[in-house]
Amino acid sequence: MSELTSTSGYAEQADDLFVRYEALSAAETHAHWRHLFPEPPARILDIGAGTGRDAAWLVSLGHSVLAVEPVEALRLRAAKVHPEPEIEWLDDKLPDLPDTHARGETFGMVMLNAVWMHLTAEERSTGMARVAALLAPGARLFMSLRHGPIPHGRRMFDVTGEDTIALAAPHGLTAISHVRRNSILSENQARGVEWTALVFEKPS
Template sequence: MYRCGESTISVSLHPRPEGPGFSLNLVKMNSKVVSGTEGYAEEAAILLDRYERNSFEDVYAAVRSYFPEVSSTIVDIGSGTGRDAAYLAQIGHQVVAVEPTAELREPAKELHPSENIEWIDDSLPELSQLLSLQSTFDVVILNAVWMHLDKGQREIAMESISKLTHVGSKLFISLRHGPIPNYRRMFDVSCNETIQLASKYSIELLFQTQGESVAEPYLVETGTTADLTFLQSYSESECAVNTTYEFTLPFCNCRISAQIDSYTPGAYSDYHRSQQSYYNEKNTKLNQL
């Protein structure tokens, strides 16, 4: 089978009924390109080499302190070459790597074999396969993915993402701003829009930074990247009447169990502020090193 633009050509050989020899049969098969993945399949070989040159520590340097230090469940949406998933799995996390482009996903599975990684063929905004697992995660990552969605898709996607979180979940979103490479589908998405959209689902901003892009070398000269770190402070499914829930406080490395009889708006504001205070202090210490 061969790719031809957005179609797949199936080539098959059949014995000739009239005698020796074979006839060539070409069949054009429709191949739907997942919205937002345009250009990635064609450049997969180049991207595999490019992305793997950058380490997880370099790409996430500004927000590294927000990642959990204990074994956690993490979903990497738009996992690409599997670089980030592999690093996180190596240090003990259980990772679900979601990548709709087979030309990236399949080589990534061979490049980064790990029992701690589950690979899923799925895509934003619906994430139907991922949501069918009915799982929530401690960390949700969208690195250089969000700007591939248009406004309507982003609204649907944020609702999908909210269903993957529980109280205390972290959400990492990086936005790329700069020239659009050939054959790519990208939109100019502001930080403020993303922050406001997340807040509709009680996913509140913890930290924001902006600087030169590391993951996409073609944006370094004229483009920037914005890293947004969020905290899920309220989950409707976990905060229903007479529901018991648990979450981890990283500053004391202990689990807290509580019985919820009813939900009051702002009930988790103290928890949210304590998280911000903890990470602000942690970042200050790291910057002093």
């Protein structure tokens, strides 16, 4: 069996993920930190954009989105499901995000939803520096970390909010929100899945 990577399991489960993710309202999923989003129009980077559900919702709020997704089975289908011209799709991957950086662009908001816990400690160290450099002055980074049983075929680590805050600090990122919450999905609640929601701000 080949070694699991940060994206293991996603291509194989793409059909199921589209059904599950698209059935869940982005507005409901992100209601807990919506008040911390920038005013539109902002330029937003969605790293690990998956099915494009969140990118499409952000566009509906008046923003434009660079949607980064390394899993081809998700990215190509997402671009068809969410054809909004304000969404630009890019094949790129943490921790280095080389093609994102090559654009020479910074963002008013970066979303890392359900991505960070797939990375090893070394990848998280590299990735934090790379993500911090993509934030414009005064911009915010939104991160969610999953805790609980690891789904079959996936690679995950139990990354704490405290660890992530400590990793972000040397890059000038200050945590302005740190909340541990239950999953909004009943099936995940039954499994004991919880989430840590973090919002960081870069100095102006």
